[in-house]
Amino acid sequence: MSHKGVIEQYRKFLPVGDKTPVVTLLEGDTPLIPSKCLSELTGLEVFLKYEGLNPTGSFKDRGMTMAISKALEDKAKVVICASTGNTSASASAYAARAGMKSVVLIPEGNIALGKLAQAMIHNAQVIAIKGNFDQALTLVKEISQKYPIVLVNSVNPFRIEGQKTASFEICDNLGDAPDFHAIPVGNAGNITAYWKGYKEYFENKSSRKLPKMLGFQAADSAPIVYDKIIDKPETIATAIRIGNPASWKQAVAARDESGGLIDIVTDEEIIEAYKMLAKYDGVFVEPASAASVAGVIKLRKKEYFKGKKGRIVCTLTGHGLKDPNIAIKNVSQPVSVEAKLKDLLDVIGL
Ligand SMILES: *Cc1c(COP(=O)(O)O)cnc(C)c1O
Numbered sequence: 001m002s003h004k005g006v007i008e009q010y011r012k013f014l015p016v017g018d019k020t021p022v023v024t025l026l027e028g029d030t031p032l033i034p035s036k037c038l039s040e041l042t043g044l045e046v047f048l049k050y051e052g053l054n055p056t057g058s059f060k061d062r063g064m065t066m067a068i069s070k071a072l073e074d075k076a077k078v079v080i081c082a083s084t085g086n087t088s089a090s091a092s093a094y095a096a097r098a099g100m101k102s103v104v105l106i107p108e109g110n111i112a113l114g115k116l117a118q119a120m121i122h123n124a125q126v127i128a129i130k131g132n133f134d135q136a137l138t139l140v141k142e143i144s145q146k147y148p149i150v151l152v153n154s155v156n157p158f159r160i161e162g163q164k165t166a167s168f169e170i171c172d173n174l175g176d177a178p179d180f181h182a183i184p185v186g187n188a189g190n191i192t193a194y195w196k197g198y199k200e201y202f203e204n205k206s207s208r209k210l211p212k213m214l215g216f217q218a219a220d221s222a223p224i225v226y227d228k229i230i231d232k233p234e235t236i237a238t239a240i241r242i243g244n245p246a247s248w249k250q251a252v253a254a255r256d257e258s259g260g261l262i263d264i265v266t267d268e269e270i271i272e273a274y275k276m277l278a279k280y281d282g283v284f285v286e287p288a289s290a291a292s293v294a295g296v297i298k299l300r301k302k303e304y305f306k307g308k309k310g311r312i313v314c315t316l317t318g319h320g321l322k323d324p325n326i327a328i329k330n331v332s333q334p335v336s337v338e339a340k341l342k343d344l345l346d347v348i349g350l
Contacts, residue, residue: 003026003028003029004024004026005022005024005025005026005027005028005065006024006027006028006062006065006066006162006165007020007022007024007065007066007069007162008022008024009028009029009165009168010165010168013164013165013168013200013204014066014161014162014165015070015158015161016066016069016070019073020069020070020073021069021072021073021098022065022069023065023068023069023072023094023097023098024065024069024097025055025056025061025065025093025094025097026055027054027055027061027062027064027065028054028061028062028165028166028169029169030049030050030051030053030054030166030169031049031050031053032047032048032049032050032169032170032173032174032313033047033048033050033281033283034046034047034048035047035048035277035281035283035314036280036281037276037280037281038281038293038296038297038312038314041297041300042296042300042305042312043305044179044180044305044308044309044310044311044312045310045311045312046296046311046312046313046314047170047174047178047311047312047313047314048277048281048283048293048313048314048316049166049169049170049313049314049315049316050283050285050316051166051289051315051316051317051318052284052285052286052289052316052317052318052319052320052322053319055093056086056089056090056093056118057086057089057114057118057318057319057321057322058086058089058090058239058286058317058318058319058322059163059166059190059315059317059318060086060087060089060090060091061090061093061094062162062163062165062166063090063154063156063158063159063160063161063162063163063189063193064087064090064091064093064094064152064159064162065094065162066158066159066161066162067079067091067094067150067152067156067158067159067162068091068094068095068097068098068100068152069098069158070158071098071100071150071152072098072100074150076100076148076149076150077100077101077148078100078101078102078103078148078149078150079091079095079100079101079102079103079149079150079151079152080102080103080104080105080140080143080144080149080150080151080152081102081103081104081105081140081151081152081153082104082105082106082129082133082136082137082139082140082153083104083105083106083111083115083119083133083136083153084106084107084110084111084133084186084238084239084240084241084242085106085111085112085115085116085238085239085322086115086239086317086318086322087104087152087153087154088102088104088106088115088118088119088124088126089114089115089118089119089122089322091104091119091124091152092104092118092119092122092123092124093118093122095122095124096122096123101125102119102122102123102124102125103124103125103127103149104119104124104125104126104127105127105128105129105136105139105140106119106126106127106128106129106136107128107129107131107132107133107135107136107241108128108129108130108131109128110132110238110241111238112238112239112286112322112323112325112326113323113324113325114321114322114323114324115322115323132232132233132241132243133187133241133242134233134242134243134244137153137155137187137246140153141153141155153187153246154187154189154190154192154193154246154247155189155246155247159189159193160189160192160193160196160247161193162193163189163190163193163194163197164193164194164196164197164200165197166193166194166197166315167193167194167195167196167197167198167201168197168201168206170313171198171201171206171207172206174311174313176207176208176209177198177201177202177207177208177209177210177211178211178310178311178312178313179209179211179212179308179309179310179311179312180211180212180214180260180310180311180312180313181194181198181211181212181213181214181260181312181313181315182214182215182216182292182293182295182296182312182313182314182315183213183214183215183216183292183314183315183317184215184216184217184237184239184240184288184289184291184292184315184317185215185216185217185224185240185245185251185262185291186217186221186239186240186241186242186245186288187242187245187246187247188215188224188245188246188247188248188250188251189246189247190315190317191213191215191247191250191251191254191255192247192250192251192254194213194254194315195213195250195253195254195257195258198210198211198258210258211258211260211313212258212259212260212261213254213255213258213260214260214261214262214263214292214295214296214299215251215254215255215260215261215262215263215295216262216263216264216265216291216292216294216295217240217262217263217264217265217291218233218234218235218236218237218240218241218264218265218266218267218270218288218291219235219264219265219266219267220233220234220235220267221233221234221235221237221240221241221242221243222264223242223243223244223245223248224245224248224251224252224262225262225263225264229243229244230243230244231243235267235270236267236270236271236287236326237267237270237286237287237288237290237291238287238288238323239286239287239288239289239317239318240288240291263295263298263299265291265294265295265298269294269297269298270287270288270290270291270294271287271290271330272294272297273290273291273293273294273297274287274289274290274293274294274320274326274330275330275331276293276297277290277293277316278320278327283316284319284320284321284327285316285317285318285319285320286317286318286319286320286322286323286326287323287326288317288318289315289316289317289318290316292314292315292316292317293314293316296312296314335347
């Protein structure tokens, strides 16, 4: 049976009814790719949940199909969000599909080019805030409380509901939950959603175990790890450049209930993992996505996996083409030669 999007696929686990108009771009059903290099490195079986292959290039689409469908059910005409980029790309696409207006607030100067292009081409009203994500989120929350505009950030509970379907897919794919689940943590909606999904599948007897949740924040944007709000978060991984996560408490609960951890990874470790995934596994992600893999590499250096067996799943949250400038900055540039066979052969080394 062909895939009809995450709402149809997992309808019985989602708060939708017969009258809910389903707004979908056939998100979900993303590949779970075995990682050769990470399996060799850790001695465990490592899989990459490649969420960059969703319709707008990130996992946000899983939550957005729910948020926009429910907004349409409530006859909303306008949706709003604050975004480091991918939420706005997804919200604007799904709003376009539903015939709604979308308004997106982005932190000025700190959004990847691809994401900005997406919001603009989908006809969102894009407003750059002279401030960071956390300030933008405070503003959109206030607007949505006072005006008839639906907030589609992950504080909207339907977002979490949709995003939990990634856990279901992983369990369906592997025949059970993995032993460890590594994931980047920004606003912390996704780690919350995955843990909720794993628990619901377990309670439904669709899986027989629960994974330990391993969350990773960028070193200078790690409020949960340091247990304090970071006023000026910094990292090359703009999608997780967040100093006061909306789902902070839920992320801590996911960590503690699962017996997992939330740790930091430096920008250098993120870029190393980013390049490794592209070079050895053929998988191109955006920098924030590589935080999960950087975290697994860090834990293996600390011998966290020593003597352990089983499976690790790393969520790769978004596609590398979102942020091509970062890729180009971190590799050697193309060489230029005369259009002559001999010159070319010299360069290739033949
Ligand atoms: C949104 C996003 C994250 C962070 O997810 P949270 O739910 O905010 O923790 C990580 N990576 C990418 C690519 C994202 O778009």
